[in-house]
Amino acid sequence: MTEQAGTSGGDATVSITACPNGPLLVRGRFEILAPAGEVIPSRRKTVALCRCGISTLKPFCDGSHKAVGFTTEPEAPTGQPA
Incomplete structure (x- = not known):
């Protein structure tokens, strides 16, 4: 499954791909915010976000x-059922 959001700017498109039995892959220009509102730094244009809840690198996937x-x-x- 892939979700896309963007504006009229060509490089503003963000895509989110749900990997079967794995993370969400987020591609494009985006910011990830912590609950308090601060930006969580990302050094890549594509990141894998944890869906299992076990990662030690939350919100990022570590393969757990x-x-x-x-x-x-x-x-x-x-x-x-009984």
Whole structure:
């Protein structure tokens, strides 16, 4: 899944791609703000944002989703309710 937002400026487009069982890839010119409103520095035009909640580099992905078996697909039912 990819979401795009932008203005009429050619280089102002930002795209967000949800990687299956992984992070959100954000590409373009953007700012990430902490809860208090300060800018979290990013030195790249593309960053991976954590979706599993386990990363030690939040809000950025550190690959921890692989170790914990994070999945973006709903789990299949395992049995009938009692």
